[in-house]
Amino acid sequence: MQRDDLHDRRVRAVRAWTRFVAQGDDEDDAVRPEILSSWQLSGVVSPDVTHAPLADEGDTADFWNASPLQTAVERVQDELRRTAEDGDLVIAVTDDQTRILWTYGGRVMRRKAETVNFVPGGRWDERSVGTNALAIAGRTAAPSMVFSAEHYAEVVHNWVCWAAPVFDPVTGRSLGVIDLSTTWDRTHPIGLATARVMARLIEGALPTDRRTPFAGDVGPDEPGLVLTLLGTAEVWFDGQRLLLNRRQTEILALLALHPSGLSVEHLHALLYGDAAVTTSTLKAEVSHLRTALSGQLSSRPYRLTMPVTSDVEEVQRLLRRGDVRRAVRAYGGDLLPGTESPALVQMGDYLAVSVREALLNDPDPDAVLRYSELAPYDTAVVEACLAAIPVHHPVAPLLKGKLASAR
Structure with a gap:
């Protein structure tokens, strides 16, 4: 698209956003239905929000390490990174709650992303930060584009984002979305198609030796x-x-x-x-x-x-x-x-x-042995059990060993 056309589109988006935020005008024909619906869902956050909330860093890392998405992204990360660098994009992969798990960005967009918590742990659902392509794609299970002031949060009005859901081919379950973002003036018609291609690339790289979305979970x-x-x-x-x-x-x-x-x-x-x-x-x-x-x-x-x-x-x-x-x-x-x-x-x-207290009152030897593994320094329970059982009880040597190692 020509820059003048993009500028005119941006001006129209800003005017529509202003009417919605300032006057509650939700019947603007200039606003796409999926954007208007998302704006209405975004009313629980302020349009002045400056960054996305962050989930716990350790929890996010644990989730990422257990997710089949990590394996898939590792297998195709060279292509993802090349795409980000060539187009000066920031690419993000989320879980099914629109929490970012992985990102990679070109030099300019990486810095912009960090300022708004477009980073691992960032929550980009509508209730956390308002309308954006990640949230819409995750909620609707369909590709989405959000341009400039179509974003509910003013802090990302300079962005354009394309997102596509990633499905588990084994179960059909949505695992999350992949998003490509850059500045509004770099909008290109091929953006949404690229997001779809990246999503299919990740789906094709998912590990196949699993029965559930998380390996080994029965x-x-x-x-x-x-x-x-x-x-x-x-x-x-x-x-x-x-x-x-x-x-x-x-x-x-x-x-x-x-x-x-x-x-x-x-x-x-x-x-x-x-x-x-x-x-x-x-x-x-x-x-x-x-x-x-x-x-x-x-x-x-x-x-x-x-x-x-x-x-x-x-x-x-x-x-x-x-x-x-x-x-x-x-x-x-x-x-x-x-x-x-x-x-x-x-x-x-x-x-x-x-x-x-139950063990002190009823020091069942097998139960005490099990308990001593959970509380190895609670010698009082072991001593109570040894005092209650015969000297030649088969568990007695094990309990004595536990007692000795705790002292």
């Missing part, structure tokens, strides 16, 4: 939500593993512990305590979860609307029945180790003390 058979929260964190929904960040897993844990639901204020207090975190950050996390759970997370109050089971619930149930051996077998360790949620820290302490 989920529980029961429907609904299954949470493993003790020792390690795993979330399964209708038999499929969800790779969530720490905060999202913590939110699910809190909602599972409060089946009647929580107000946004109560959930915020349980999750963040006195930390200076806005409720809009919490709402964004809940929005991601609602999408991942196919809408089965209600509002006012926040409540899970599908069957939920967890190892926390199972341990408590077995302790109430007095089945200490099975309770310890179900107890995988600390509740979400490293969590800073005051409510989850408190529940973790409560559960750890409950298991320990």
Whole structure:
């Protein structure tokens, strides 16, 4: 396109955006329907937002390392990088929640991208940063282009973006999107076609030796939500593993512990305590979860609307029945180790003390041996068991060895 034509198009886009933001005019014929629909969804964020929110760096890296997208991108990264450098583009690959997992940019666009958190961990869904091609392509599962002031956030009005969804050929599931972005004056008709080609390139490079979107994941058979929260964190929904960040897993844990639901204020207090975190950050996390759970997370109050089971619930149930051996077998360790949620820290302490006290009252040798692997320095439980069992009990030498190594 000629620069004058692009400039005229940009002016029209800015005028339409201004009318929508300032006057709420949502009947402008100059605005494409998919853009207008996205603007309406973007009303939860300010058009003055200066950058995308960032997800936890460690969670993003863990997700990327476990995703088949990483293998695919590594296999075709030379071509992706060549495309970025030749066109002075920044290329991004996201997960299915529009969180950026990988980027590569030409010299100019890389610097521009960094200023708005168009980097790994950046959240580019509409509820986080407003209308953009990544968000539309991810939500609609169709290629998308967003030009200049068609973006809801004014900070990226100088950009043009083309995005296409990436599907898993094995399952048909959307894995995320690939996006190509540059400055508005470099708009080219071939941009969207290039994004489609890049998406097909990644799909063709995905590893084929897997039965699910994440290699080796074989989920529980029961429907609904299954949470493993003790020792390690795993979330399964209708038999499929969800790779969530720490905060999202913590939110699910809190909602599972409060089946009647929580107000946004109560959930915020349980999750963040006195930390200076806005409720809009919490709402964004809940929005991601609602999408991942196919809408089965209600509002006012926040409540899970599908069957939920967890190892926390199972341990408590077995302790109430007095089945200490099975309770310890179900107890995988600390509740979400490293969590800073005051409510989850408190529940973790409560559960750890409950298991320990149950063992002191009923020091089943097999249960104590298992427990000593989880709490190797808790000598009191091992000593109580040795005092209660015969000297020649087959587990006694193992427990004595545990005791010696702990001292």
